[in-house]
Amino acid sequence: MNNGEKKNMTVKTFGVIGSGQMGNGIAQVAAASGLQVVMSDVKQEFAEKGLAAIGKNLNRLVEKEKISQADGQAILSRVKITTNLEDMAAADYVVEAATEREELKFGIFRELDRICPPHVILGTNTSSIPIGRIAAQTDRPEKVIGMHFMNPVPVMKLVEVIRGLATSDETFSITWQLCEKFGKTPAEANDFPGFIANRILMPMINEAIFCLYQSVGKKEDIDTVMKLGMNHPMGPLALADLIGLDTCLAIMETLYDGFKDSKYRPCPLLRKYVEAGWLGRKSGKGFYTY
Numbered sequence: 001m002n003n004g005e006k007k008n009m010t011v012k013t014f015g016v017i018g019s020g021q022m023g024n025g026i027a028q029v030a031a032a033s034g035l036q037v038v039m040s041d042v043k044q045e046f047a048e049k050g051l052a053a054i055g056k057n058l059n060r061l062v063e064k065e066k067i068s069q070a071d072g073q074a075i076l077s078r079v080k081i082t083t084n085l086e087d088m089a090a091a092d093y094v095v096e097a098a099t100e101r102e103e104l105k106f107g108i109f110r111e112l113d114r115i116c117p118p119h120v121i122l123g124t125n126t127s128s129i130p131i132g133r134i135a136a137q138t139d140r141p142e143k144v145i146g147m148h149f150m151n152p153v154p155v156m157k158l159v160e161v162i163r164g165l166a167t168s169d170e171t172f173s174i175t176w177q178l179c180e181k182f183g184k185t186p187a188e189a190n191d192f193p194g195f196i197a198n199r200i201l202m203p204m205i206n207e208a209i210f211c212l213y214q215s216v217g218k219k220e221d222i223d224t225v226m227k228l229g230m231n232h233p234m235g236p237l238a239l240a241d242l243i244g245l246d247t248c249l250a251i252m253e254t255l256y257d258g259f260k261d262s263k264y265r266p267c268p269l270l271r272k273y274v275e276a277g278w279l280g281r282k283s284g285k286g287f288y289t290y
């Protein structure tokens with residue numbers, strides 16, 4: 001048994017920053033694996049909404065007889081919510097899943113570096129912001145890593161584990177094993193804008209939005225072509241609504257900034273929707289109405 005394996009067993013309390021769709025999903029899988037979870041957000045109502053989403057998800061699993069009612073209650077009871085970042089002092093491992101804005105994440109990592117004991121690993125669920133840039137905000141860059149879950153977290157098997165330039169092998173190994181403990185399949189990526197998943201996925205979604213923008217096809221037809229023609233479970237526009245159009249735009253901006261290649265320019269229609277507050281499912285309207 002190497003050091004990483006030994007240390008992994010000492011992770012008992014798992015911190016999650018952000019109680020949105022990704023944060024509450026990550027909190028749910030961590031609690032389901034037996035860990036105590038502290039989940040934060042900036043407002044009590046946001047944290048409560050995240051906790052309620054976990055409760056609803058677990059109830060659905062009970063109804064489908066995937067878990068017992070007692071298990072559902074036990075999982076939920078392991079998740080504590082807070083609006084005070086200082087409460088992350090109790091965590092052995094923290095994953096940040098706050099809004100995809102670089103300055104916001106930088107601030108969170110500077111604070112976490114002050115609050116958390118030096119041995120604690122700080123993961124980020126960022127979709128595209130370079131891990132090295134986030135790690136540079138801390139005095140522990142070797143303990144900063146990308147832990148990129150897919151949406152919806154309780155359902156999707158993949159976690160992309162991203163090594164920053166300074167990420168240590170021990171940090172990588174503990175993170176990899178945590179993914180497995182959560183019942184996920186990790187895949188390793190290096191630190192380039194968009195990593196693997198969004199480097200490939202997001203230009204496809206952006207191109208689907210260009211097809212709509214240039215009237216190549218109606219939204220339903222664009223989605224039908226990709227669903228039935230390429231055997232994708234969802235069309236790209238419906239998937240963009242699920243991911244959140246603000247998140248999609250932020251990822252395209254990161255790809256465009258990072259590579260300075262015009263093929264990554266965000267479609268003006270995507271920007272227009274985001275500016276109008278049409279963010280997809282989470283706001284009730286995106287390419288489709290919910």
Ligand SMILES: NC(=O)c1ccc[n+]([C@@H]2O[C@H](COP(=O)([O-])OP(=O)(O)OC[C@H]3O[C@@H](n4cnc5c(N)ncnc54)[C@H](O)[C@@H]3O)[C@@H](O)[C@H]2O)c1
Nearest residue numbers: 018019020021022023041042097098099100126127151243
């Ligand atoms: N949506 C997806 O499909 C998806 C997939 C993989 C990764 N991600 C990434 O996960 C992260 C979160 O995305 P999401 O879809 O859950 O967004 P979301 O908008 O649903 O949730 C973000 C949450 O973070 C909270 N937040 C903002 N600042 C905070 C702070 N300082 N402290 C604590 N909480 C704070 C917000 O109030 C909000 O509740 C982003 O980095 C995104 O790129 C998203």
